[in-house]
Amino acid sequence: MLITQLKSQEAIEALAQGKTVIINCHGCKEVYFAEHEADAFQKELSANKEVTQIITTDYICNPDNLKLQLKKHTDVINAADTILVFSCGVGIQTVAALFEGKKVYSCCDTYPLPGFQGVTPLNVDCGQCGECYLNGTGGICPITACSKSLINGQCGGAKEGKCEVDKNMECGWERIYRKLEKLDKLDNMKYDAPKVRNYNNPNAE
Secondary structure, eight states, X not given: OEEEEEOOHHHHHHHOOSSEEEEEEOOOTTEEOOHHHHHHHHHXXXXXXXXXXXXXXXXXXXXXXXXXXXXXXXXXXXXXXXXXXXXXXHHHHHHHHHSTTSEEEEOEEEEEOSSOOOOOOSSOOOOOOBSOOGGGTTTOOHHHHSTTOOSSSOOSOOBTTBOSSOTTSBXXXXXXXXXXXXXXXXXXXXXXXXXXXXXXXXXXX
């Protein structure tokens, strides 16, 4: 099992730029989601920011299901500047992959809990490693998209866009670079040192 913890209100408010669509996932029983806390915060956010739609659905980690669920919201999503996603890391990556040209941001951090972790046949995974990198890497996780889980950029061993560890795997950092380039966010890659993150589950006893 795993648990999603909302990021700070200040952090989420800073992400809500321009017309903003919120997507909530309430699907997987292996994931604890702070539903009431998120609902109260989203109402408050809507009063201060231009939130054009709040969408609550299930299993957003399944891209085929997600496309069907969001079909009726196509116009409002296309008009949005920002998409805020309240889900585990897998759901956020799925939304980011579906809306390649949109700024998609994670509003939650994901932590592991004892118990069954669930099985997914999808192409993305979540390391459940606490404070999430996805908001700085275009919705592509450097922990799971890179064979070496590098957080400070490409190792230099990739050849023709393929990982030196797994020749059938795309280099995660080349994917991140291309995505940030498309979003005009390459400045995200300019930093002095990797951020020291909090891996501790705030709800653990």
